[in-house]
Amino acid sequence: xxxxxxxxxxxxxxxxxxxxxxxxxxxxKCSLPTRTIKFEIWDTAGQERFASLAPMYYRxxxxxxxxxxxxxxxxxxxxxxxxxxxxxxxxxxxxxxxxGNKLDLASDFNSSSEGGLGGGSESDGDxxxxxxxxxxxDARKVSTAEARSYxxxxxxxxFETSAKTGTNVCEVFTAIANxxxxxxxxxxxxxxGAGQSGLGGRGxxxxxxxxxxxxxxxxxxxxxAC
Amino acid sequence: MESLSETTxxxxxxxxxxQQSLLALALSRSGKKxxxxxxxxxYGGPDAAFSLQEAEDWVKTVENxxxxxxxxxNVSITSTPQPDQATRSSDSARLAVSRAYCLSxxxxxxxxxxxxxxxxxxxxxxxxxxxxxxxxxxIYNPLKAVPAxxxxxxxxxxxxxxxxxxxxxxxxxxxxxxxxxRGELRKVPNGRxxxxxxxxxxxxxxxxxMKFLRFVADYESQPDxxxxxxxxxxxxxxxxxxxxxxxxQTPLLALTMTPDTPVETTTGFALPRIARHLRSIxxxxxxxxxxxxxxxxxxxxxxxxxRAGAVGxxxxxxxxxxxxxxxxxxxxxxxxxxxxxxxxxxxxxxxxQNGDKIKTKWIVGSDYDLPALKATSGFGKEISSTRSISVVxxxxxxxxxxxxxxxxxxxxxxxxxxxxxLSTETKxxxxxxxxxxxxxxxxxxxxxPDGQCVLYASVSAESSRGHTLLDQAIENLLESVDDESTxxxxxxxxxxxxxxxxxxxxxxxxxxxxxxxxxxxNVLLFPPPSLDLVFDDSILERVRTFWRMxxxxxxxxxxxxEFMVFEDREGLGVDLSDDE
Numbered sequence: 001x002x003x004x005x006x007x008x009x010x011x012x013x014x015x016x017x018x019x020x021x022x023x024x025x026x027x028x029k030c031s032l033p034t035r036t037i038k039f040e041i042w043d044t045a046g047q048e049r050f051a052s053l054a055p056m057y058y059r060x061x062x063x064x065x066x067x068x069x070x071x072x073x074x075x076x077x078x079x080x081x082x083x084x085x086x087x088x089x090x091x092x093x094x095x096x097x098x099x100g101n102k103l104d105l106a107s108d109f110n111s112s113s114e115g116g117l118g119g120g121s122e123s124d125g126d127x128x129x130x131x132x133x134x135x136x137x138d139a140r141k142v143s144t145a146e147a148r149s150y151x152x153x154x155x156x157x158x159f160e161t162s163a164k165t166g167t168n169v170c171e172v173f174t175a176i177a178n179x180x181x182x183x184x185x186x187x188x189x190x191x192x193g194a195g196q197s198g199l200g201g202r203g204x205x206x207x208x209x210x211x212x213x214x215x216x217x218x219x220x221x222x223x224x225a226c
Numbered sequence: 227m228e229s230l231s232e233t234t235x236x237x238x239x240x241x242x243x244x245q246q247s248l249l250a251l252a253l254s255r256s257g258k259k260x261x262x263x264x265x266x267x268x269y270g271g272p273d274a275a276f277s278l279q280e281a282e283d284w285v286k287t288v289e290n291x292x293x294x295x296x297x298x299x300n301v302s303i304t305s306t307p308q309p310d311q312a313t314r315s316s317d318s319a320r321l322a323v324s325r326a327y328c329l330s331x332x333x334x335x336x337x338x339x340x341x342x343x344x345x346x347x348x349x350x351x352x353x354x355x356x357x358x359x360x361x362x363x364x365i366y367n368p369l370k371a372v373p374a375x376x377x378x379x380x381x382x383x384x385x386x387x388x389x390x391x392x393x394x395x396x397x398x399x400x401x402x403x404x405x406x407x408r409g410e411l412r413k414v415p416n417g418r419x420x421x422x423x424x425x426x427x428x429x430x431x432x433x434x435x436m437k438f439l440r441f442v443a444d445y446e447s448q449p450d451x452x453x454x455x456x457x458x459x460x461x462x463x464x465x466x467x468x469x470x471x472x473x474x475q476t477p478l479l480a481l482t483m484t485p486d487t488p489v490e491t492t493t494g495f496a497l498p499r500i501a502r503h504l505r506s507i508x509x510x511x512x513x514x515x516x517x518x519x520x521x522x523x524x525x526x527x528x529x530x531x532x533r534a535g536a537v538g539x540x541x542x543x544x545x546x547x548x549x550x551x552x553x554x555x556x557x558x559x560x561x562x563x564x565x566x567x568x569x570x571x572x573x574x575x576x577x578x579q580n581g582d583k584i585k586t587k588w589i590v591g592s593d594y595d596l597p598a599l600k601a602t603s604g605f606g607k608e609i610s611s612t613r614s615i616s617v618v619x620x621x622x623x624x625x626x627x628x629x630x631x632x633x634x635x636x637x638x639x640x641x642x643x644x645x646x647x648l649s650t651e652t653k654x655x656x657x658x659x660x661x662x663x664x665x666x667x668x669x670x671x672x673x674x675p676d677g678q679c680v681l682y683a684s685v686s687a688e689s690s691r692g693h694t695l696l697d698q699a700i701e702n703l704l705e706s707v708d709d710e711s712t713x714x715x716x717x718x719x720x721x722x723x724x725x726x727x728x729x730x731x732x733x734x735x736x737x738x739x740x741x742x743x744x745x746x747x748n749v750l751l752f753p754p755p756s757l758d759l760v761f762d763d764s765i766l767e768r769v770r771t772f773w774r775m776x777x778x779x780x781x782x783x784x785x786x787x788e789f790m791v792f793e794d795r796e797g798l799g800v801d802l803s804d805d806e
Contacts, residue, residue, distance in 0.1 A: 047532075208634060211510065
């Protein structure tokens with residue numbers, strides 16, 4: 001992900017930890033708009049299979065992507081479980097985005113994607129489609145309305161995406177980036193902004209020791225790390 | 227997804243303590259099928275870190291678990307009644323929410339020359355860890371014993387910029403009506419320059435100290451000086467060889483972090499440790515030589531290592547106990563003749579608590595993570611340490627002065643109470659008393675909220691006497707710091723931890739290969755975690771040995787690659803399209 005921002009992209013000034021939960025087959029590599037935010041994406045590495053996620057996973061995550069498969073209602077139930085888990089375990093100010101994936105399998109996909117489905121908010125009328133989904137080749141089992149109303153209740157960002165076609169994937173990240181309060185964004189390197197514990201404490205560089213060399217080299221050497 | 231029983235596992239690792247987790251990391255690129263379970267619902271086993279709620283659960287678990295209770299006993303939690311809102315006390319005087327704490331069973335410090343650090347780097351997991359510097363070593367000095375020195379306290383700073391600050395602080399202290407202090411803290415000189423500046427040491431003693439420091443910097447090449455006294459008292463060695471009187475021995479003994487009495491602390495134990503301390507200073511930055519992982523020490527490393535195991539395809543299950551192990555199962559003749567010449571012919575059958583019955587070639591665990599397997603692991607004689615973890619109502623800023631210019635903020639301090647400084651009973655002979663160690667972690671370790679501090683206390687003494695000493699040490703420390711009012715202990719976990727004496731109390735001998743009794747040749751057992759307050763590098767030798775046994779000797783270095791040397795993973799789990 002960080003690679004794809006390309007060599008010409010400006011150096012990120014802030015780093016945001018984003019945790020990824022839910023259905024595994026989610027998205028594609030996407031070229032982030034070259035905002036000056038670098039997403040440090042942590043997937044669950046399968047540790048969620050037996051509810052064995054380590055606390056370090058949630059720690060200081062400023063954002064989370066909870067993904068369900070809109071062709072599988074059970075996956076939304078699971079997603080709700082992860083949202084609850086995030087609310088319990090993660091930093092209080094975490095920005096959570098609920099994402100319904102596999103939009104390409106929904107009958108309303110073509111029309112909506114051509115229309116440039118931005119912000120995930122244009123496919124409101126889907127509730128209507130659920131009745132005749134089989135006939136129309138629509139595999140959608142979770143209506144946009146249902147998922148959105150849940151997202152609104154819990155104060156989550158909401159999107160429907162297609163990892164296959166890339167539809168809306170970048171929009172998700174942009175929306176997350178915009179939703180993270182400026183105050184919790186801290187420089188990826190260098191001093192400053194330290195002392196305050198709480199959200200985004202990873203920026204607390206004044207006490208950080210680099211293992212890869214004397215302190216003055218730290219920035220240069222770690223800069224290329226993903 | 228395949229069920230656990232349908233898979234033929236190469237390795238079942240039981241327990242997510244530091245040792246097992248590092249093995250999981252070592253195996254993470256081996257292509258072996260690894261099932262990693264822990265009977266606890268949390269990572270880290272005996273090296274875990276807890277929120278207050280988790281600590282409470284842990285205490286209950288230990289009380290009911292016969293295996294774990296062989297490692298931990300006399301476990302209890304006390305927490306002082308919380309001041310009610312009406313008293314208008316500050317936030318630091320109150321316990322915060324449970325999750326604001328991360329109290330570690332493994333707060334060991336790592337010297338910058340520890341063999342673990344290059345491994346964390348070469349295995350690439352260091353990127354998920356954050357390390358912080360351990361600042362000062364302090365010695366508690368009872369004032370009754372040396373009233374003459376009271377006129378020149380603490381001020382042995384090694385940074386001029388900070389010197390004025392400290393002097394200022396000192397002056398303020400003088401202006402206040404004298405508190406009835408029982409003692410004060412003195413900073414252990416951080417190298418030769420500090421010793422020169424130290425006004426409390428006379429010239430003759432300075433010369434003796436310098437002579438010793440020059441010797442220890444290169445002690446390996448001068449066996450004639452010390453080898454004959456390797457297994458006798460270090461204190462005696464310092465007195466006879468270097469003419470160092472007891473008061474000057476104290477800081478040197480403090481640097482060894484010896485759990486033992488001065489009489490029992492041998493020259494062969496002490497020299498390498500002092501050398502390690504001195505040689506580590508500056509290696510990772512100016513003015514410090516030891517570091518700790520943020521967010522709970524060893525617990526954090528174990529989580530990161532397990533995550534690497536999971537990224538490599540290992541399957542992780544918490545809260546799943548190994549209930550029974552049946553080593554005599556059918557011979558899998560088809561699979562036994564693979565290249566790599568695996569020594570195991572058969573598969574063990576393991577009954578897990580969740581009902582799964584799995585087959586595996588290797589079983590790795592420890593006496594406290596596996597049901598009794600008839601043969602005991604037989605690691606050295608039993609030793610134990612009385613310990614407490616305290617949350618105190620002050621950040622104790624005076625313990626964490628600026629290390630030196632350009633150094634990171636200190637995130638740890640060691641306070642040593644030398645034998646005799648806490649003597650409560652007249653019959654106590656200082657030379658026969660164990661030292662007490664308090665390791666202070668401020669809030670920037672992520673272990674407690676701002677305004678508070680965590681004290682990890684330990685002493686090599688039986689429980690009741692041990693806690694008397696620890697409580698007194700904590701009380702004296704809190705009284706000696708220059709706060710407006712004496713800070714309070716808000717919360718405390720007490721326990722006794724048992725281990726086996728390791729190789730580290732002998733002269734640096736290479737670790738013997740692990741005991742692999744013939745009946746249990748596919749079962750690899752780790753010893754209990756070391757009680758050392760410094761990370762025990764010998765762990766790594768055993769991890770390496772087990773790793774090599776599991777990946778197969780093979781004769782050539784080709785297949786298994788180099789131990790813990792991995793390439794960066796493409797995108798580090800970032801490729802979202804990866805369907806697992």
